[in-house]
Amino acid sequence: MKSLDAKLAAYRENPAVRDSFIIADAKDPDMAFGVQALGNRRYLSEKGSHPAQFSPEIWTRDEFGYRNLPEFLDIIREVVAQGLVDIMLMSAHVNEQLTIKEELFRNSHITPAARANDATDVWAVRHGNYLSHPAQSFRSASIDHIQCGELDCDRSDNEFSGANLGLYSVTYLNDLERDKRTLEAFHQFREEAERKNFRYFLEVFDPNLDSGISPEKLGGFINDQILRTLAGITEAGRPVFLKIVYHGPRAMEEICQYDSNMAVGVLGGSAGTTYDAFRLLHDAKKYGARLALFGRKINNAEHQLAFIEFLRFIAEDKISPEEAVHAYHGVLQGKGIIPNRTLEKDLELTEQSMRYGEDDGKTTITFKQNPLAKQKKPDTSVDSVSNSDWPKDINGRPDFASMNADQRLAYHTRRLGL
Numbered sequence: 463m464k465s466l467d468a469k470l471a472a473y474r475e476n477p478a479v480r481d482s483f484i485i486a487d488a489k490d491p492d493m494a495f496g497v498q499a500l501g502n503r504r505y506l507s508e509k510g511s512h513p514a515q516f517s518p519e520i521w522t523r524d525e526f527g528y529r530n531l532p533e534f535l536d537i538i539r540e541v542v543a544q545g546l547v548d549i550m551l552m553s554a555h556v557n558e559q560l561t562i563k564e565e566l567f568r569n570s571h572i573t574p575a576a577r578a579n580d581a582t583d584v585w586a587v588r589h590g591n592y593l594s595h596p597a598q599s600f601r602s603a604s605i606d607h608i609q610c611g612e613l614d615c616d617r618s619d620n621e622f623s624g625a626n627l628g629l630y631s632v633t634y635l636n637d638l639e640r641d642k643r644t645l646e647a648f649h650q651f652r653e654e655a656e657r658k659n660f661r662y663f664l665e666v667f668d669p670n671l672d673s674g675i676s677p678e679k680l681g682g683f684i685n686d687q688i689l690r691t692l693a694g695i696t697e698a699g700r701p702v703f704l705k706i707v708y709h710g711p712r713a714m715e716e717i718c719q720y721d722s723n724m725a726v727g728v729l730g731g732s733a734g735t736t737y738d739a740f741r742l743l744h745d746a747k748k749y750g751a752r753l754a755l756f757g758r759k760i761n762n763a764e765h766q767l768a769f770i771e772f773l774r775f776i777a778e779d780k781i782s783p784e785e786a787v788h789a790y791h792g793v794l795q796g797k798g799i800i801p802n803r804t805l806e807k808d809l810e811l812t813e814q815s816m817r818y819g820e821d822d823g824k825t826t827i828t829f830k831q832n833p834l835a836k837q838k839k840p841d842t843s844v845d846s847v848s849n850s851d852w853p854k855d856i857n858g859r860p861d862f863a864s865m866n867a868d869q870r871l872a873y874h875t876r877r878l879g880l
Contacts, residue, residue: 477722483777486549488757494584500534507536554603578628583670597633599647631665636673664701681709718750727753733762740783
């Protein structure tokens, strides 16, 4: 059984369970950004770079700066081999390469998924003006191409060589005619998905233009729209889970308590600081979320595997977000990687954009004060904390509940080989 299904089953059996948090890596930026989608070449897999043709009189490979598709696929393979995420979200094309042709997920607990629609509010191509217009529904990928790579799948046994989980996104604009058209397109997709036994999860973006709703009220508007929409859908056609913007503790608890069988996840938004990502996962889980789906936050990390590992530590309550930022910088230092920001800057909370194509911008995410941002990094030297200094349980395993901050940081830093 895939870990996604096992964790969802555990939640439904006992809604109070807190130790089965789901993490998804959204490696589908090629559905939005084009050439620059795959990220900066500062981080590559252990396999390193792949050949590329560049005319020296125009630019060099290093000057160009962005990964090519083979380098991007290597990173996905590496993340899958690491095994710490539960879902790998891809474009239909990447899904075909890795899931169908390569069978990368055949013996993995990770569930492959593909973006099933690409509404116009993700058309973040350079020099385009699409993002300045109200979102319109659109689908490049077909369900059959996601499931089996062909126009018409063999459905005799409901076993598919490709992904059988897709992301479908909607954007409510608080505009009667536009929202009606968006929901009509969603209705058509749901009917097709049910007929073809295709599972999906529902991503709900905030309005991509001014909706006339104040930021402090936007969470209520989105929650009501989601629940109103789902009320007209029976179990056979409902999403496996939700992916929404985090609008703070009250909005998250409001929707999570509504139906314990409905798993709610948060989307990551723009890259931001490392603390932005770690704190978002921590707080979303604290107030009821059961999933976190991060794309740009992972893809733009200085070291994706270490970044994902600390996401998992936070999800399992083994380390705090503040401690994780310190330890993550320790990993970067140990690997000789220059961080994107100083430790002090990386411990700041910044205003996050939830729109594609924007590196900054405002949203309604609210956090309480960051208590450790200005503190000095704990001393994790051998003289300060030895291997025997952290508490252990009766089986000799680290007892995280009994550790103080310095001991937890020292344990994770040393465990990662610094």
